Amino acid sequence: METKPLHKVPRDTLDHLLSGIPFFKAVRQQDLKQFELLLQASRVVSYLPGEIVLQKGDTGNWLYFLLKGKLAVYVDQALQGDLVNYVTPGEVFGDLAQLMGQARTATVIADAAAKESMVLALDFNVFGPLNSVSPISRQTKLSYYRNTAHNLRWKLEVYRSQHLQHELANKHRQIKLYLGPKDTHEELVSLHEQSQALALLLLEWNKEFGVLSADTLNQNQHIVERES
Numbered sequence: 001m002e003t004k005p006l007h008k009v010p011r012d013t014l015d016h017l018l019s020g021i022p023f024f025k026a027v028r029q030q031d032l033k034q035f036e037l038l039l040q041a042s043r044v045v046s047y048l049p050g051e052i053v054l055q056k057g058d059t060g061n062w063l064y065f066l067l068k069g070k071l072a073v074y075v076d077q078a079l080q081g082d083l084v085n086y087v088t089p090g091e092v093f094g095d096l097a098q099l100m101g102q103a104r105t106a107t108v109i110a111d112a113a114a115k116e117s118m119v120l121a122l123d124f125n126v127f128g129p130l131n132s133v134s135p136i137s138r139q140t141k142l143s144y145y146r147n148t149a150h151n152l153r154w155k156l157e158v159y160r161s162q163h164l165q166h167e168l169a170n171k172h173r174q175i176k177l178y179l180g181p182k183d184t185h186e187e188l189v190s191l192h193e194q195s196q197a198l199a200l201l202l203l204e205w206n207k208e209f210g211v212l213s214a215d216t217l218n219q220n221q222h223i224v225e226r227e228s
């Protein structure tokens with residue numbers, strides 16, 4: 001693992017990498033000062049294959065964006081079969097602990113498929129309470145939570161499409177979208193609540209996958225025992 005302060009990364013390279021991250025792209029278009037403020041609270045970290053980026057159960061206030069490479073998400077590192085997802089460039093991760101006010105919900109490991117994985121880590125403390133508008137503006141927070149709610153819905157849609165008959169499959173569709181006045185505190189509160197409800201559902205899926213993979217491992221173990 002190698003940590004670099006942002007001023008050590010050539011600005012062109014950084015701008016190019018950040019243009020692939022929807023949240024940073026939106027803030028940059030909206031308000032250059034806010035974009036710079038976010039960068040001041042950020043650093044770049046590189047990982048070699050197999051290195052642990054986040055450990056389930058740890059606490060931390062960093063929010064991450066994958067700049068390049070590939071990461072694997074495991075619900076319990078003790079069980080090697082419990083991969084629940086991959087993180088690909090442009091995606092945010094490490095968002096659930098902050099959203100739910102709890103410890104890291106999963107272990108995230110740099111995948112062997114990438115030579116090097118590079119992340120931007122943003123200190124989420126800079127956001128302050130949801131209702132504060134300085135130093136981070138409401139508009140920036142709206143961009144963040146719009147993006148978060150959208151990403152979570154998307155992940156849940158993918159799980160739905162893979163497990164149409166599962167009892168969790170349609171639950172996220174029951175979480176209502178916000179239809180009131182745009183760009184308001186009301187919208188921000190709604191997006192935050194939607195994100196929390198969606199995150200809870202994702203964690204329910206994770207539990208299911210943990211059980212499923214434990215069952216698969218147990219079954220495999222029985223087969224191995226029977227055959228030996």
Ligand SMILES: Nc1ncnc2c1ncn2[C@@H]1O[C@@H]2COP(=O)(O)O[C@H]2[C@H]1O
Nearest residue numbers: 073084085093094095096097104105106
């Ligand atoms: N099912 C999942 N799919 C993709 N990412 C996940 C999944 N479960 C957990 N994560 C990510 O793994 C991260 C571990 O730290 P956090 O709980 O802060 O935030 C978590 C999410 O960003």
